[in-house]
Amino acid sequence: MPPHWRLRFHPGLLVIPALLLIGLVFAWPLVRLMWRSFSEAEQPLANFQRILTTPLYLGALGRTFGYAALATLGSLVLGYPLAYRMRISRPAVRTAIILLVVIPFFVALLVRTFGWMIILGRTGPISRLSEVLTGQPTTLLYTPLAVQIGMVAILLPFMVLPLYSVMASIDLRLLRAARVLGASPAAAFLTVFLPLTLPGILAGIVLVFMLGIGFFVTPDLLGSNRGQVFATLIVKAQSTFSGSSGFVEAMAIVLLIVTIITLMISSRVAPLQQVWGGNLGEQGATRRRQAEVEHLPGRQSVTGPRIVRSLADVALWPAIRALDKLPNRLVALPAWLLAGLAIVLLDTPILVAIAISFGEDIFLSFPPTELTLRWYQEFAQTRSWIDALVTSVGVGLLTAVFTVIVGGMAAIGLVRAEYPGKDVLISLLVGPMIIPQVITGIAIYYVFFPLGLVGSVPGLVLAHSLVALPIVTITMAANLRNFDVRLERTARVLGASPLQAFRHVTLPIISPGIVVAAFFAFLTSFDELVFSLFLVGVRLRTLPIRLWEDLHFKLSPMLAVVSVIEIVLVLVAVGVAGIVTRSRRTVD
Amino acid sequence: MLAASSERDSDTHGEAVRLDRVVKRFGSFVAVDDVSLDIAPGQFLTLLGPSGSGKTTILSMIAGFETPTSGTIEIGRRRVDTLNPEKRGVGLVFQNYALFPHMTVAQNVGFPLRMRGLPRREIEPQVLRALSLVQLADQAPKKPAQLSGGQQQRVALARALVYEPTVLLMDEPLGALDRRLREVVKLELVQLHRSIATTIIYVTHDQDEALTMSDRIAVMRSGRIIQVGTPRQIYEQPHDEFIAEFVGESSLLSGRLHEVDRARCRIKLDSGPIVDAQSPRAIPRGQPVQLLLRPEKLRLLAPHEGRLDGTVSDAIFLGDSMRYDIALNDGSRLLVRQHNRAGLRDFAPGDLVGIDWDAADATVLA
Ligand SMILES: Nc1ncnc2c1ncn2[C@@H]1O[C@H](COP(=O)(O)OP(=O)(O)O)[C@@H](O)[C@H]1O
Ligand SMILES: [Mg+2]
Numbered sequence: 009m010p011p012h013w014r015l016r017f018h019p020g021l022l023v024i025p026a027l028l029l030i031g032l033v034f035a036w037p038l039v040r041l042m043w044r045s046f047s048e049a050e051q052p053l054a055n056f057q058r059i060l061t062t063p064l065y066l067g068a069l070g071r072t073f074g075y076a077a078l079a080t081l082g083s084l085v086l087g088y089p090l091a092y093r094m095r096i097s098r099p100a101v102r103t104a105i106i107l108l109v110v111i112p113f114f115v116a117l118l119v120r121t122f123g124w125m126i127i128l129g130r131t132g133p134i135s136r137l138s139e140v141l142t143g144q145p146t147t148l149l150y151t152p153l154a155v156q157i158g159m160v161a162i163l164l165p166f167m168v169l170p171l172y173s174v175m176a177s178i179d180l181r182l183l184r185a186a187r188v189l190g191a192s193p194a195a196a197f198l199t200v201f202l203p204l205t206l207p208g209i210l211a212g213i214v215l216v217f218m219l220g221i222g223f224f225v226t227p228d229l230l231g232s233n234r235g236q237v238f239a240t241l242i243v244k245a246q247s248t249f250s251g252s253s254g255f256v257e258a259m260a261i262v263l264l265i266v267t268i269i270t271l272m273i274s275s276r277v278a279p280l281q282q283v284w285g286g287n288l289g290e291q292g293a294t295r296r297r298q299a300e301v302e303h304l305p306g307r308q309s310v311t312g313p314r315i316v317r318s319l320a321d322v323a324l325w326p327a328i329r330a331l332d333k334l335p336n337r338l339v340a341l342p343a344w345l346l347a348g349l350a351i352v353l354l355d356t357p358i359l360v361a362i363a364i365s366f367g368e369d370i371f372l373s374f375p376p377t378e379l380t381l382r383w384y385q386e387f388a389q390t391r392s393w394i395d396a397l398v399t400s401v402g403v404g405l406l407t408a409v410f411t412v413i414v415g416g417m418a419a420i421g422l423v424r425a426e427y428p429g430k431d432v433l434i435s436l437l438v439g440p441m442i443i444p445q446v447i448t449g450i451a452i453y454y455v456f457f458p459l460g461l462v463g464s465v466p467g468l469v470l471a472h473s474l475v476a477l478p479i480v481t482i483t484m485a486a487n488l489r490n491f492d493v494r495l496e497r498t499a500r501v502l503g504a505s506p507l508q509a510f511r512h513v514t515l516p517i518i519s520p521g522i523v524v525a526a527f528f529a530f531l532t533s534f535d536e537l538v539f540s541l542f543l544v545g546v547r548l549r550t551l552p553i554r555l556w557e558d559l560h561f562k563l564s565p566m567l568a569v570v571s572v573i574e575i576v577l578v579l580v581a582v583g584v585a586g587i588v589t590r591s592r593r594t595v596d
Numbered sequence: 597m598l599a600a601s602s603e604r605d606s607d608t609h610g611e612a613v614r615l616d617r618v619v620k621r622f623g624s625f626v627a628v629d630d631v632s633l634d635i636a637p638g639q640f641l642t643l644l645g646p647s648g649s650g651k652t653t654i655l656s657m658i659a660g661f662e663t664p665t666s667g668t669i670e671i672g673r674r675r676v677d678t679l680n681p682e683k684r685g686v687g688l689v690f691q692n693y694a695l696f697p698h699m700t701v702a703q704n705v706g707f708p709l710r711m712r713g714l715p716r717r718e719i720e721p722q723v724l725r726a727l728s729l730v731q732l733a734d735q736a737p738k739k740p741a742q743l744s745g746g747q748q749q750r751v752a753l754a755r756a757l758v759y760e761p762t763v764l765l766m767d768e769p770l771g772a773l774d775r776r777l778r779e780v781v782k783l784e785l786v787q788l789h790r791s792i793a794t795t796i797i798y799v800t801h802d803q804d805e806a807l808t809m810s811d812r813i814a815v816m817r818s819g820r821i822i823q824v825g826t827p828r829q830i831y832e833q834p835h836d837e838f839i840a841e842f843v844g845e846s847s848l849l850s851g852r853l854h855e856v857d858r859a860r861c862r863i864k865l866d867s868g869p870i871v872d873a874q875s876p877r878a879i880p881r882g883q884p885v886q887l888l889l890r891p892e893k894l895r896l897l898a899p900h901e902g903r904l905d906g907t908v909s910d911a912i913f914l915g916d917s918m919r920y921d922i923a924l925n926d927g928s929r930l931l932v933r934q935h936n937r938a939g940l941r942d943f944a945p946g947d948l949v950g951i952d953w954d955a956a957d958a959t960v961l962a
Contacts, residue, residue: 185694187681188659189755190711199707203698 022421023433025414026477033474034440037451038264044454045261048254055258065259068238069266075152075159075227075237076220080167082160083216084209086350087167089343091208092201094168095175105351106172107582112354113165114578116535118555119571121226123357124158125149125563126364128230131373133360155231161353162226163219167212168350174208194331194339198324214274221267222444225537229559238263239446243541246450257454260447267444358575365568372563383565393554393566397573400534400551403465407472407533408526414473415480415529416522422481423488438478445475445538453542463545471543472533479532480525487521520588527581534577610638610795611672611762613658618667620653620819627653629819631667635812637762640789640796644806644830645816646842651799653819655765658797660684671763682711687756687764687794691771693748695740701727701751702736708759726758727751729788746777753788763795770805782808803843807831815839831890833876833959840888840961847930849887853879853960861960863887867926871903872955879962886961891933893957896920896943902950906930908943918942922951 046052059065094105112120126132128148138146148154178201186196224239231237236244242259331339360374365383367376387393418437422430440448452471453462461467491514499509537552544553555570613635620628628650635641643651656662658669660681669677676684695704702723709719727733730750740748749769756764769785770778786809789796800806806813807827814824823835834840837848851865853875861875863885873887899905909929910921913936920932920943930951934940943949 179692179694181690181692181694182696184659184661184681185688185690185696186707186711187661188684188686188688189708190682190685190759191707192680192682195711199710200696200698204696 018425018427020421020425020427022417024421026418026421026437026481027433029414029470029473029477030436030439033452033455033470034443034448035436037455038443038448040455041257041447041451042261042264045254045257048257050253055253055255056262058255059259059262065238065241065262068236068241069262071235072221072238075155076217076223078156079159079163079220080213080217082156083164083167084213086160086346086353087164087171087212088205088209089347090350091168091171091175092343093347094172095178096180108351108355109165109168109172111575111578111582112358113169114531114582115358116537116552116574117162117225118535118537118552118559119361119574120162120357121158121229122555122559122563122567122571123359123361124154124161124226124230125559126360126372126374127357128154128157129372129563131369133374136373149230150232152231152235155227155235157353158226158230159220159223161357163216163223164350164354166215166219170211170215171205171208174205174211178204192328192332193336195328198328198331210274210277217274218267218270218442221270222263222446224446225556239444242446242450246453246542256450260450263444264447267442267447271442358571361568361571362575364565365572367565367568369565372565372568383569387566387569390566392549393551393570396549396551396554399465399549403468403472403550404530404533406465406469407476408529410469411473411476411480411529412484412522412526415477415525416484418477418481419484419488423485437481440474441478448474449539449542452539456543462543463548465548467543468540468548468550469533471539472536473529475536475539476529476532479528483525483528484518484521487518487525491518524585524588527584531578531581535574609760609762609793612637612670613672613763613795613797614668614670615654615658616668616670618654618657618664618669620650620657620662621665626819628657628664631819631821633814633821633824635795635797637672638793638795640786640798640809640811642798642800642806642810642813643816644800644803644813644843647801649816650819651801651816652767654816655688655767655797655799658763659686659688659765685759685761685763687759687761689749689752689756689764689766689769691768693740693752693769693772695748695751695755697740699739700736701732701738701740701743704740704751705736705755705758708755712759722758726754729757730754745773746781749773749781757792757794760792761794763797765797765799767799768801769798770800770802778805785809807843815842834888834961836961837886840886845891845931845933847889847891848961849889849924849928849930851885851887853881853883853885856881860955863960865904867924867928869904871958873958873960874956875960875962877962879960883962888959888961889930889953890957891919891931892917892935893953894930894932895952896922896932896934896941897950897952899948899950902952904930904951906949906951908945908947908949911943911945920949922949 045055049055090105090109094102094109097105128134130145130147130149132149135145135147138144148157182200182204183196186200187193191199222239224237224243227235227237228240228243238259242256242263245259246256363376364372364374366379366381367373368378368380368382369376422434449471452474456462456467456471461470495513495517496509499513500506504512535552536550537556540550540553541556544550551570551574555567558564558567613633615631615633618628618631619626631650631654633641643654645651653662657664657677658671660676660679660683664677667677668675671684671686696707699707702720705723705726706719709722714722723736724733727736730753732747732750732754735743735747735751740751743751749772752769770781773781782805789809798805798809807830810827812824813827813830814821815830816822817838823830823839825833830839830843834843840846840848849865849867851863853861854864854870855862856875856879861873861879862870863873864870865887871887879885895902904924906922906924908920909923912919912921914933915936917936918934920934922930922932924930932951
């Protein structure tokens, strides 16, 4: 018999298209950016010298940290009680709260910031209230306080969701066990629940802080011209500096280094894989967690080092005793208030934007006095808005199709195959979510410009796909992992080829997940602002870009109309996802 | 068994538990329906019933997680039904143990002592003592996740015992163990109960556990207690078919009461024959009844030599015994279990057999 040579297809190879995308649109541009920041300057380090010695830039860096830190603290203080409420509520209430968190999470940053501009502005409700009370209108808009409120409100879901996901995995019977063993409600919370949520707290802190550092849309729109954050300066510099001195690149690199240092510090305390990878690397991660548990005694990953624990002991007992003296209701009240405030911060801007779109008043007073559909008509009749809408929908659809294919393949390659280096792969895959988009945006610009991709639809689709890819891959991987592989094996035993088994058994079962992933991808692209800012060029306009320009130029009710379109889209997406997951559950 | 428990009463640490007309509603659904129960100090009482019958709800009310809709609960003559769980001082072992995953075994067991404000140096020896009681002293520094299911179960037990509660509640504590381990732990629990003499209220849906461990069993169904008695009473004189079927294997033949003479009576089976049986309760003549025949109380003989005749339809070798499925002439079925002992004849499917029993072993259910 002649030797039988047959190439076996390795499913791990399916990650290659995703790797190519990330390599060409993410890794390579970043490398180029770094190179340019040195090579374009007169002397290699000149740009960095200038940045690190100019008070303007140093001040902006300090402000960036300040805003991010306070936003992190604020969202923890508000988000923890909210997540806790979600966890202990009845299922119906829980679903309601989840919707109230998830909907704003998906509604575009710009829309929510627009809502805040109205709320905090001269004709907004706060100003009016102050006029009634003191006779003086108060404009909070364009103050540091406005920036801080807006950042907390917008980053809040990134705190609540990881917290909730950790809390959801805690068996509430542990609290009952603590109670029957003699713990008061406060003691049970502080000694059992709180320590178990520590990983979620750390994850939330890292996530919000990292996002806060790269934030610029909200600070730019809500803050004053003098109080700009570093990312805003980068964007401004990019649009004004002509000629190539590598200065903008150097600024981006400074922010990148700051990000990486923060990342390295936080990776020592927080389970980063969980933060960004979702359950992407779960199989590996679970095994690692088990291994960790197995040789544990030395490592106290949950309770923290000994010093922290004895400190906790010192502070804990007085706290418990003090709380025990108060009536239970009095202890619970602040938590209720904070959770309520969190919901208000999350959802009022959206409601305000909706209300404004139906208001007659061109000055965007809230609450509106007369109702009208005038702005919807005007929107439909304005060529530039319709063009922008069409562009956004088109780019969104292309991005959805492209990422579902590429991300779907990657998901199979990650879930269905074991090979060394998978962890590195996963980090690469979620890289675009970690690195502030301002940096990546600039980097992509310098690569795309010479290729004629700036100002083109393919250029936008590629860039948007980079943002959508991690989300799609994570969603699809989760889906695949829930799929019972034995079904596919059964199909094989029954005579199906691998491809047939996939097509007739696997695909139909995971298709709801694909629909959800496609929706996420579409929404991501539809809302994408930062990459687009660098890549639309002079003629191409997407909806967020038009919004952004108008938000700087003049606030008009048309912006509210766009917001409503966006909100409706999100509601449809969330609804579809809900229905899809529900029907799948009944199938189970 | 009864004798043993009354001997113990003098030196028991246990306290009496009393439920008086306790009702628990969830909305319009009645989860516990007018339950009254007196549990003597030091007694091992099992709540036995199918899942959903309200056992956990009763335990939750005794522990203080749920308040009764009406009725009262007393522990040691003290009304507790409005007291917070941490003030009741009962021990509780959950079905899935509810060990705190972020604490070591020692921290878990020390937790109730910490909550009681004991100084550290007093906690340690007590924890060690509790852990030695369950033979786990060497596992103290480990985390629960590093232990096997059986070990976790013991940690949960040690944690529930370390503060010497007068009442120990256990909710299906063996449910998560495999069968072999369950047998072992079952016997250990009985011994433990003997040595610590706490009042134990034990919840299970497993009749074997109930029968082997309990001083008394309360059988539950749809939120009600339908019979309370010693294991022997429950097994041999069940109040109704449901209990008979639920506790042990059984065959039921229907008939009418033919003749009564104190506890002895004669039943006319629907299929014709008249047989002897015993009736725990007075039943009027002519009333339709069920005759309960436990498989191990029946003997197989040659045809026409017993009280009834039938055909072997199935014979299964179980190791320690043979289990026969007998079809009677009128179509009803009987289970017979015969010990695997030299001198007893084996039958094969298709064999004609006679079936016999002692009149005292056949119980009438009304
Ligand atoms: N918190 C609750 N809300 C509504 N129904 C409940 C609640 N707890 C228990 N039940 C219902 O009460 C019945 C008895 O439950 P349970 O006491 O847990 O039964 P068991 O422990 O005997 O299996 C079940 O039908 C259950 O669905
Ligand atoms: Mg139960």
